[in-house]
Amino acid sequence: MFKKVLIVDDHASANSGVLEVLDGLKIERECVYKSQYCDDAQLKMKRAVLDNDPFDLLITDLSFRDDHRPEKLTSGEALIKALRVDYPKMPIIVYSMVDLLQKVRVLVNEHQVNAYVCKGREASKELKLAIEAVSNKQRFLSQRVQNALSTKNNLEITDFDIELAKQLSLGKLQNQISEYFKDNDISPSSVSSIEKRLNKLRIQFKADNATHLVAKMKDLGLI
Amino acid sequence: MFKKVLIVDDHASANSGVLEVLDGLKIERECVYKSQYCDDAQLKMKRAVLDNDPFDLLITDLSFRDDHRPEKLTSGEALIKALRVDYPKMPIIVYSMVDLLQKVRVLVNEHQVNAYVCKGREASKELKLAIEAVSNKQRFLSQRVQNALSTKNNLEITDFDIELAKQLSLGKLQNQISEYFKDNDISPSSVSSIEKRLNKLRIQFKADNATHLVAKMKDLGLI
DNA sequence: AGTAGTACTACGGTAACCCATAAGGATTGC
DNA sequence: GCAATCCTTATGGGTTACCGTAGTACTACT
Numbered sequence: 231m232f233k234k235v236l237i238v239d240d241h242a243s244a245n246s247g248v249l250e251v252l253d254g255l256k257i258e259r260e261c262v263y264k265s266q267y268c269d270d271a272q273l274k275m276k277r278a279v280l281d282n283d284p285f286d287l288l289i290t291d292l293s294f295r296d297d298h299r300p301e302k303l304t305s306g307e308a309l310i311k312a313l314r315v316d317y318p319k320m321p322i323i324v325y326s327m328v329d330l331l332q333k334v335r336v337l338v339n340e341h342q343v344n345a346y347v348c349k350g351r352e353a354s355k356e357l358k359l360a361i362e363a364v365s366n367k368q369r370f371l372s373q374r375v376q377n378a379l380s381t382k383n384n385l386e387i388t389d390f391d392i393e394l395a396k397q398l399s400l401g402k403l404q405n406q407i408s409e410y411f412k413d414n415d416i417s418p419s420s421v422s423s424i425e426k427r428l429n430k431l432r433i434q435f436k437a438d439n440a441t442h443l444v445a446k447m448k449d450l451g452l453i
Numbered sequence: 454m455f456k457k458v459l460i461v462d463d464h465a466s467a468n469s470g471v472l473e474v475l476d477g478l479k480i481e482r483e484c485v486y487k488s489q490y491c492d493d494a495q496l497k498m499k500r501a502v503l504d505n506d507p508f509d510l511l512i513t514d515l516s517f518r519d520d521h522r523p524e525k526l527t528s529g530e531a532l533i534k535a536l537r538v539d540y541p542k543m544p545i546i547v548y549s550m551v552d553l554l555q556k557v558r559v560l561v562n563e564h565q566v567n568a569y570v571c572k573g574r575e576a577s578k579e580l581k582l583a584i585e586a587v588s589n590k591q592r593f594l595s596q597r598v599q600n601a602l603s604t605k606n607n608l609e610i611t612d613f614d615i616e617l618a619k620q621l622s623l624g625k626l627q628n629q630i631s632e633y634f635k636d637n638d639i640s641p642s643s644v645s646s647i648e649k650r651l652n653k654l655r656i657q658f659k660a661d662n663a664t665h666l667v668a669k670m671k672d673l674g675l676i
Numbered sequence: 677a678g679t680a681g682t683a684c685t686a687c688g689g690t691a692a693c694c695c696a697t698a699a700g701g702a703t704t705g706c
Numbered sequence: 707g708c709a710a711t712c713c714t715t716a717t718g719g720g721t722t723a724c725c726g727t728a729g730t731a732c733t734a735c736t
Contacts, residue, residue: 295574403723426684429725643715645714688727691723696718699716700715
C-alpha cells in the first residue's frame with residue numbers, strides 16, 4: 231500500500247472526504263499532503279523528489295476555479311501532463327465530477343492515468359477500490375465510465391475532427407477554416423476536404439447541420 | 454439563528470463540509486438533517502411540517518447524479534420549485550458548483566432563493582456569511598456571482614430568445630422553426646421575424662453566425 | 677508497368693442563410 | 707382624428723453552405 235500521498239482539490243471538504251478514505255486504508259495522516267492549487271501541487275511534488283522522499287500516489291481533481299492569484303497550471307489535466315514529463319511512472323488517480331467518456335479516454339490513453347473515479351454518491355467506496363487496485367498495479371475505472379475504453383464507443387474521432395468542430399463553434403466559415411489549417415500546417419486543408427469531413431461527422435453524430443453538430447459535440451464535452 | 458436545518462447534496466463529503474460550518478454557528482447536530490436525494494428531501498420537509506416541527510432552513514445543491522433508483526425530482530431546481538408551492542417563505546440557500554449568472558438570476562428572481570453560494574476554495578467562509586445574512590432576512594450572493602442581478606448584465610434575453618436558440622441547437626432550419634412556433638402558438642412566428650430576432654441575438658452575443666451563437670449560448674448555460 | 681484503391685482537390689446546382697427594404701397592423705401621444 | 711412609432715410580416719438579391727460528381731495524386735499490389 232502507498233505511504234506518502236498528495237491530494238489536489240480546490241474544494242476543502244472534498245479534500246477531507248478523501249482523507250477519510252485514506253484513514254480507512256491505514257495510511258497515516260502525517261504522510262498525507264493536500265494542495266488547493268495545481269501549481270502548488272507541482273511544486274510539492276518536485277520538492278519531495280529533491281528531498282529524496284517522493285510521493286508514491288497522487289489523487290487529483292480536474293477542474294479548478296480561477297482565483298485572484300495567477301496560475302500556470304489551471305486544470306488537473308495540465309497538472310497531470312506536466313508531471314508525466316518528469317515522473318512517467320508515478321501512480322495517478324483522477325477524482326472528478328466529470329463523467330465524459332472522451333475525457334476518461336484521453337486521460338487514460340494519453341496521460342497514463344491509473345484510475346478514474348467519478349465523484350458522486352458512491353464515490354468513497356469507489357475511491358477506496360481504486361486506491362487498492364492501483365496499489366496492486368491494476369487500472370480502475372468508476373462504474374459510470376466503465377466502458378470508456380471499449381472500442382465500440384470509440385468511433386475514431388480524431389484530433390482533426392475536434393479541431394475542425396472547435397473552429398466551427400468559433401463561428402468560422404468553411405473557407406476561413408481552410409485558410410486557418412493552411413496557416414497552421416494542418417492537413418487536409420482544402421474546403422472540400424473540410425466539407426467531406428464535416429459530412430462524416432454529421433452522419434456519425436446524427437446531426438442535421440453544422441449548428442446541430444456543434445451543439446451535440448458541446449453536450450458531449452468534445453469541444 | 455436557525456435551529457432545524459436540512460442539507461441536500463448527493464455527495465457525502467460536501468455534506469460534511471456544510472456540517473462543519475453549521476458547527477461553527479452553534480447549530481446543534483441533532484437538529485441538522487441530511488439527504489442525498491431530492492425526492493427524499495421533499496418527503497422529509499413534508500413530514501416535518503406534519504409533525505409540527507418544520508425545518509427553518511434548506512441548504513441544497515443543484516445537480517444530482519442519476520442513480521439506479523428512479524426519481525421524480527432530478528435537480529435542485531426542481532426540488533426548490535416543488536417546495537416553493539407549499540412553503541413560499543421557507544429560507545433556501547443554494548450551494549452549488551454552478552456559477553452561471555443566468556442560473557442565479559432565475560433562482561433568485563423566479564424561485565425566491567435567499568442565497569446563492571458557489572462551491573470553491575472560499576466556499577465555507579461564504580456559506581457561513583450566507584447563513585448569517587439569511588438569518589437576518591438579507592439576501593446573499595457569492596463574490597463570483599455578485600453581479601448576477603445588476604441590470605447592465607441583464608440584456609433582456611427573453612424566453613422566446615432561449616426557445617429560439619434551443620430550436621436552432623436542435624438543428625432546425627429557420628422555416629422549420631417558424632412552423633414549430635406556429636404549431637405551438639408562439640408569437641412572432643414568421644421566418645423574417647425569426648431572422649430579425651436572431652440578428653439581434655448575434656449582435657448581443659457578438660456571434661458571427663448561427664453556429665457561433667449557439668456555441669456561445671451553450672457556454673453560458675442559457676440553453 | 678499497370679491496375680485498383682484511397683485521399684485530397686475542384687466544380688456546379690440547389691437550398692439555406694444574411695441583409696436591406698418596405699408594406700400592413702397595433703399602440704401611443706398630440 | 708392623425709401622425710409617429712413599434713412590431714410583425716413579406717419580398718428580393720447577394721453570399722454561403724450543402725451535396726453530388728469528377729478529376730488528380732499517391733500508395734500498394736500483381
